[in-house]
Amino acid sequence: MKNTLEDYMNRNYPIIVSLIKDDTDTYYKVSVPDLPGLNIYVDDKKEIESELKEAKKEWFASRIKFNQKIPLPQFNNSKSGRITLRVPKSLHAELEYKAEEEGISLNQFLNYLIERGLEKGNLTNKNVVNEFYYHQNLKFKQENTKSFSLEPEESSADTVSLKE
Structure with a gap:
């Protein structure tokens, strides 16, 4: 059985949020390491959740439409801390x-x-x-x-x- 857009949207993909300061501006880069090429840039932390949700939806929909492989989350949160x-x-x-x-x-x-x-x-x-x-x-x-x-x-x- 194939996964649906909703199935992928409900998966917990880890993200990396980087604060970027250049000469004139400060903004955030948000990337999803398990989803190649999925990066967004936002000016305010409050925008991250909604912008990322929309970007992921478009990324998954495009991959599904063209029958491209969609990787599953690889993050393992069961580390011991050692x-x-x-x-x-x-x-x-x-x-x-x-x-x-x-x-x-x-x-x-x-x-x-x-x-x-x-x-x-x-x-x-x-x-x-x-x-x-x-x-x-x-x-x-x-x-x-x-x-x-x-x-x-x-x-x-x-x-x-x-x-x-």
């Missing part, structure tokens, strides 16, 4: 030092850096992605790396603690 990360000892030391300078835990500092990068779009910048792949190809000696484990803290589901 990340295991290996970094060189020197980077570990530098991160700890900077966290101490700020008077916060290493875990809080890492969360801050990640959130700041996501907010500014730094983690989606082509140069950053290319740099990431470059560094992934570098070979670090095992003795120069340290293993970390990020686990949810007892006090809050939204925070994670760093455990060695």
Whole structure:
């Protein structure tokens, strides 16, 4: 049985909202990663829901009309909040030092850096992605790396603690 326009409209596709500031204007870009090419731009956050609904409806209707494949949502919201990360000892030391300078835990500092990068779009910048792949190809000696484990803290589901 084929899915209908209504079926697709009722699916929960994750979105990415980016605040864009240029020389003269501030606006929002809203994209749906699972639906290629579906991007909208709005001046006010209040417009996001209605504009996105209309854009999705048109996107799905066009795909259905021309018998094109419509991907299902791929977002998995059942993550544990735990990340295991290996970094060189020197980077570990530098991160700890900077966290101490700020008077916060290493875990809080890492969360801050990640959130700041996501907010500014730094983690989606082509140069950053290319740099990431470059560094992934570098070979670090095992003795120069340290293993970390990020686990949810007892006090809050939204925070994670760093455990060695």
